[in-house]
Amino acid sequence: MTTPPVVALIGAGGIARPHLDGWRALGAHVRIHSHAGAERLAGDDPMAEAVPTLAAALEGADVVDVCTPTDTHPAVVRAALAAGADVLCEKPLARTAAEAQELVTEAAHAGRKLMPGHVVRWFPAYETLHARVAAGDLGDLAVLRFTRTGARPLQPWFQDAERSGGIVLDQMIHDIDQARWLAGEVVEVSAQHSRPGEVATAHLLLTHASGAVSHVAGTWGPPGTTFRTTVEVAGTGGLLQHDSTEHPEVRLDARDAAASTGLLPPIVGVSPYHREIEDFLTWVRGGDQPRLGAADGVEAIRIGEAALQALATGDPVALSTPDPTTANEVPA
Amino acid sequence: MSTDQTLRIGIISLAHGHAFSYLNALAAMPGVEVIACDPDVPADQPGRGEAAVVETGARWAASTEALLEQRPDGVIVCSENTRHRRDAEAALAAGAHVLCEKPLATSVADAAALVEAADSAGRRLMVAHPVRYSSAFEALSQAVARGDVGDLLAVTGTNNGRLPGHGSWFTDPELSGGGAVTDHTVHVADLLDALLDGDPPVSVLARANSVLHAEEGVETAGLVQVTYASGVMATIDCSWSRPDDYPTWGGLTLEVVGTSGLAAMDAFTQRVDGHLSGRGRAWIPYGTNADAAMVAEFLDVVRTGRAPRPDGRAGLRGVAIVQAAYASIRTGERVEVTIPT
Numbered sequence: 001m002t003t004p005p006v007v008a009l010i011g012a013g014g015i016a017r018p019h020l021d022g023w024r025a026l027g028a029h030v031r032i033h034s035h036a037g038a039e040r041l042a043g044d045d046p047m048a049e050a051v052p053t054l055a056a057a058l059e060g061a062d063v064v065d066v067c068t069p070t071d072t073h074p075a076v077v078r079a080a081l082a083a084g085a086d087v088l089c090e091k092p093l094a095r096t097a098a099e100a101q102e103l104v105t106e107a108a109h110a111g112r113k114l115m116p117g118h119v120v121r122w123f124p125a126y127e128t129l130h131a132r133v134a135a136g137d138l139g140d141l142a143v144l145r146f147t148r149t150g151a152r153p154l155q156p157w158f159q160d161a162e163r164s165g166g167i168v169l170d171q172m173i174h175d176i177d178q179a180r181w182l183a184g185e186v187v188e189v190s191a192q193h194s195r196p197g198e199v200a201t202a203h204l205l206l207t208h209a210s211g212a213v214s215h216v217a218g219t220w221g222p223p224g225t226t227f228r229t230t231v232e233v234a235g236t237g238g239l240l241q242h243d244s245t246e247h248p249e250v251r252l253d254a255r256d257a258a259a260s261t262g263l264l265p266p267i268v269g270v271s272p273y274h275r276e277i278e279d280f281l282t283w284v285r286g287g288d289q290p291r292l293g294a295a296d297g298v299e300a301i302r303i304g305e306a307a308l309q310a311l312a313t314g315d316p317v318a319l320s321t322p323d324p325t326t327a328n329e330v331p332a
Numbered sequence: 333m334s335t336d337q338t339l340r341i342g343i344i345s346l347a348h349g350h351a352f353s354y355l356n357a358l359a360a361m362p363g364v365e366v367i368a369c370d371p372d373v374p375a376d377q378p379g380r381g382e383a384a385v386v387e388t389g390a391r392w393a394a395s396t397e398a399l400l401e402q403r404p405d406g407v408i409v410c411s412e413n414t415r416h417r418r419d420a421e422a423a424l425a426a427g428a429h430v431l432c433e434k435p436l437a438t439s440v441a442d443a444a445a446l447v448e449a450a451d452s453a454g455r456r457l458m459v460a461h462p463v464r465y466s467s468a469f470e471a472l473s474q475a476v477a478r479g480d481v482g483d484l485l486a487v488t489g490t491n492n493g494r495l496p497g498h499g500s501w502f503t504d505p506e507l508s509g510g511g512a513v514t515d516h517t518v519h520v521a522d523l524l525d526a527l528l529d530g531d532p533p534v535s536v537l538a539r540a541n542s543v544l545h546a547e548e549g550v551e552t553a554g555l556v557q558v559t560y561a562s563g564v565m566a567t568i569d570c571s572w573s574r575p576d577d578y579p580t581w582g583g584l585t586l587e588v589v590g591t592s593g594l595a596a597m598d599a600f601t602q603r604v605d606g607h608l609s610g611r612g613r614a615w616i617p618y619g620t621n622a623d624a625a626m627v628a629e630f631l632d633v634v635r636t637g638r639a640p641r642p643d644g645r646a647g648l649r650g651v652a653i654v655q656a657a658y659a660s661i662r663t664g665e666r667v668e669v670t671i672p673t
Contacts, residue, residue: 149594199592236544
């Protein structure tokens, strides 16, 4: 690995900014390639440069960070693997679980590392909650509720279900992954969504192999909607809950109404994106595997696809238990 | 009516603890004479029977028949869930308007029979959903009516509480009709019924488990997805998921998504929080007494004969959601909701 590491950041949309900040905080040299916005994102940072072609970005890169629209992930991941790089890929890993599984297999054959960016696992409230659940503080889990609300994303591809998977695969996949991280494998999904329109909202009802049930609600609200997530987990040992808007470290008031937090949560302190990227880089450098593997990304999509099927038919969809032999089969 | 000024109100059974809240509310209201009976209970059971009634200032009646012989203008039924039909039918047959503790009944057949009995008797039937009378819900209803959130799309509602008494009738299906799904689905369903102006539920999908308090033998956690005729969707978390030592009985919240805005309501957020040395977390409620506001509504219905909110048909729609939820839990399928007309 080069020192400092050379990172190819592909895509310069909304999520690329916190990724770039994370890499730069780790001292990386970042080449940014995108069909638009790469120069603006690179700004006047001497360690960030916009490059005109994908090939120029990948050439000799240690790591590729994929921040493009979901349907383009497989092509970019394959190009990165072919260039001999390890890959951090924004969630969801691919538009379908089958494609995502192919990427996992190809990464394993290439001997490269692949991690899907389920960054909520690095949000401090969620990792704290998970640590208490893992320590047994809540005993056996019975019922979990997750909500995630923000303004509707403005880029058209988010609204194109063929490209993004809509709110279920783009936004609610965060809480699908959380539900599975906290309460274990999901064996059945039921779902309902609002009628099509400017505002999109959906409710999932997940049944876990343990018998626990999870409610996952996602909303892409009107412009100006405050970004907010809530989680509540109840078990035989008690109850834990968190609301991202309830305990702000700093409150600002009477500011420009256009300064809505939109799609991304306000970050105070160390960025979860920074910590996610740091864990990935540690792994790439031969350290411990991060708190999620590529197979977790596949499974989140599998549950999300079951939800899309449940939305289409109105009926619950049963899921077979994932085959543990395929789990995270990336060689160390 | 008993006299020109005074209303005579009967309370049948103290099985549901809300009876005492209603008795206290009635005791503070002028021009009301209260009679109570407590059938189906051993005479010496603590907190029940004649001794418990006398403390509230109400007159004691030895039986339901003895109470109804005194021709009450209105009757509040607070018996165990599966006895609601028996007691409410008796009160309606005796010419009283009825306020029935929720759920109205434990089957669609029983709830529909009560609606029919009230119609035949020309008396009003109201269901005890006091959260309709909370200041929180009034504010939310006004915001929705003003169009602050546009057209309703989706609601997540929670009514979570502690287990309502270890080994009590609430967890004996013979008396309760079921567990958390029976006990806590209907409050949120009633608020949805109010927000949607009686829009009928058309399908329900529900899942439940007994992980919490597994020894009780009824479901203690449940999630109920409801689709309404208008296309509005809702999920209700009805779980008894508050620990036994939680600082209060539980709570009720609604998260509303509309075509142009969002709204969130917490019906029990009016409180002072803190920490009291040696006593732990402080949770000191204040604000409007929704039970008293609801009882005042019932008295006005009794005085004027006007339609109550919620009426028996709203209660029937709630019971239909619960019955469909149990069918969905049993069969695994999404279940169509059928409501007798």
